[in-house]
Amino acid sequence: MTKFNSLKSAFGIGLLGAVLTLGACSKPHPDVKARQDMMKNYGDAMKVMGGMVKAPDTFDAAVFKEQAVFLAEDSKNPWQHFENKDAVGNATESVWAKTDDFKMEAENFQQATAQLNQVAQTATSAEDVKPAFGEVGKSCKSCHTEFKVKDDDEK
Numbered sequence: 001m002t003k004f005n006s007l008k009s010a011f012g013i014g015l016l017g018a019v020l021t022l023g024a025c026s027k028p029h030p031d032v033k034a035r036q037d038m039m040k041n042y043g044d045a046m047k048v049m050g051g052m053v054k055a056p057d058t059f060d061a062a063v064f065k066e067q068a069v070f071l072a073e074d075s076k077n078p079w080q081h082f083e084n085k086d087a088v089g090n091a092t093e094s095v096w097a098k099t100d101d102f103k104m105e106a107e108n109f110q111q112a113t114a115q116l117n118q119v120a121q122t123a124t125s126a127e128d129v130k131p132a133f134g135e136v137g138k139s140c141k142s143c144h145t146e147f148k149v150k151d152d153d154e155k
C-alpha cells in the first residue's frame with residue numbers, strides 16, 4: 001500500500017503543478033489586458049450606436065453623442081499597448097511584422113472616429129450619422145482582418 005500512496009501523492013503534485021502552470025498562462029500580460037479592455041468598450045459603444053442606426057426611431061442624440069465622443073477621445077489609446085512583442089494576446093504576428101500597415105489602420109480609425117464625433121455633434125437623426133458610423137465600423141473590421149486572430153464565430 002505504501003507504494004500506491006506515494007504514487008498517488010506524486011500524481012497529486014504533478015496535477016497541482018499543471019494547475020499552477022495553467023493559472024500562470026491564463027493571466028494575460030498587462031498590455032494585452034489593457035488593450036482588450038479598451039476594445040471591449042469599443043464593442044459596447046458600437047452596439048449602442050449600431051442599435052440606433054438599425055432602429056432609427058430609437059435615436060437619442062445625447063446618448064449617441066456621448067458614445068461618439070468616447071470613441072474619438074479613446075481612439076489614440078490602445079496602440080501604445082501593442083509595442084511589446086511578448087504581449088501577443090489575440091494579435092496576429094502582422095502587428096509586429098507590418099508595423100506601418102498597423103499604424104495606418106490605427107490612424108484611419110482615429111480619423112473615422114473624429115469624423116463621426118463631428119457629425120454627431122449636430123445630428124438629429126440616425127440618418128445623419130449613418131454614413132460616418134458605417135466608416136467607423138469598416139475601420140474596426142479592416143484592422144481585425146489582418147491584425148486580430150479570428151474568433152471561432154467569425155469568418
Ligand code: HEC
Nearest residue numbers: 036039040042043046089090091105106109140143147148
Ligand atoms: C488598428 C487596429 C484595430 C482597430 C482599428 C480596432 N481593433 Fe479591435 N482589436 C484589434 C486587435 C489587434 C485585437 C486583439 C487584441 C488582443 O487580444 O491582444 C482586437 C480585439 C478586439 C476585441 C476583443 C477584445 C477581447 O476581449 O479580447 C473587440 C471586442 C474589438 N477588438 C472591437 C473593436 C471595435 C468595435 C473597433 C472599432 C470601433 C475596433 N476593435 C477597432 C485591433 C483593432
